[in-house]
Amino acid sequence: MSESNASNQGRKTIYDVPISILDLAPIVVEATAADSFRNTLDLAQHAEKWGYNRYWLAEHHNMPGIASSATSLVIGYVAQGTERIRVGSGGIMLPNHAPLVIAEQFGTLESLYPGRIDLGLGRAPGSDQAASRAIRRGLQSGGEDFPELVDELRSYLEPYSESKAGRVRAIPGEGLNIPIWLLGSSGFSARLAAELGLPFAFASHFAPDYLLPALQLYRENFRPSDVLKEPYAMVGINVIAADTDEEARKLHTSQQQQFLNLIRGRTGKLNRPVLPESMETIWTDYEKSHVEKMLAYSAVGNKATVRDRLSALLDETGADEWIAAGQIYDHQARLRSYEILAEAIKKD
Known part of the structure; x- marks a missing residue:
């Protein structure tokens, strides 16, 4: 860990x-996408009341357990139902789309909900190969052209100038201040975000292995820009909180089952929780180790346990912001989890 990072950690709690x-x-x-959207809006409204900074939704395709495939539409739904909280994408998988279309979509969102929209961009497909082919219709991009796509998108959002005469323009979108974040789970987007002077978010909530090297790469290579004078890194974490550690561990088994199905090559809806000891009859030792590795950046427990875990992760990462995911079966338990998390980061 760099000396500057250690110093930064010393200033923050x-x-x-x-x-x-x-x-x-x-x-x-036993639920539908319509149920999911209602729960999403309800959680966002509570999150606004509890003081959360942003509410992001992620683009995934061909996954029966995730409803946010039409990400821009769900962002608009959430923004319409809230008043102050920032709403955005975590992220839009840019290789799936024409940059002009994303500029227009987010220009529309920013025009409707000014000062509240974030545009987080990823280079992964957010889907399997079959779904990627269905989305891209013959486009062969595997993410290698992500820097060019980002540059094209940003050009559509720049203010109009004479140099744009006769060129395609994003209306709405042109000249609007829509913060762009780069998202990633490796060093590729970390380096690009550093070169462009953009904020960076790392997907450590499911891909923790490269988090610390990516943060170091981003911070050491950061170039100040008109957007950002100093590096700003958001770190993804899983948080499953409850009134007792025992209840939180039980709630966590839904997420564990979800990740187990992913490594088995299966997708499906989010399962009910089981007793933690029952997981030993569901997964093999190898599968357990793999799931636990993927979920390494997690805080599971009561308020005190979550607070202690966040403190340890802050010492490790020097995060400038957390973004918390929590795959919990019961909606009321999910609300309670995020309420406890909000309480955990407030001084008693």
Whole structure:
């Protein structure tokens, strides 16, 4: 860890770090996407009341347990139903789309909800190969052209000038101040965000292995820009909080089952929780180790446990902001989890 990072950590406590929500709009067993959207809006409205900084939704396709495939539409739905909280994408998978279309979509959102829209961009497909082919219709991009796509998108959002005469323009979108974030789970987007002077968010809530090297790469190579004078890194975490550690561990088994199904090559709706000891009859030792590795950046427990875990993760990462995901089967338990998290980062 760099000396400057250690110094930065010395100035911050968990009470100083903003926290946001990443909602995967889970569709649970015996429910529908319509139920998921209602729960998403309800959570966003509570999150606004509890003081969360942002509410982001993620683009995924061909996944029966995630409802946020038409991400821009769900962002608009959430923004319409809230008043102050920032709403955005965590993220839009840019290689799936024409940059002009995303500029127009987010220009529309920013025009409708000024000062509240974030545009987080990723380079992964957010889907399997079959879905990627269905989305892209013959486009062969595997993310290698992500820097060019980002540059094109940003050009559509720049103010009009004579140099744009005769060129395609994004209306709405042109000249609007829509914060762009780069998202990633490797060093590629970390380096690009550093070169462009943009904020960076790391997907450590499911891909923790490269988090610390990516943060170091981003911070050491950061170039100040008109957008950002100093590096700003958001760190993804899983938070499953409850009134007792025992209840939180039980709630966590829904997420564990979801990740187990992913490594088995299956997708489905979010399952009911089971007793933690029952997981030993569901997964093998190898599968357990793999799931636990993927979920390493998690805080599972009561308020005190979550607070202690966040403090340890802050010492490790020097995060400028957290973004918390929490795949919990019961909506009321999910609300309570985020309420406890909000309480955990406030001074008693």
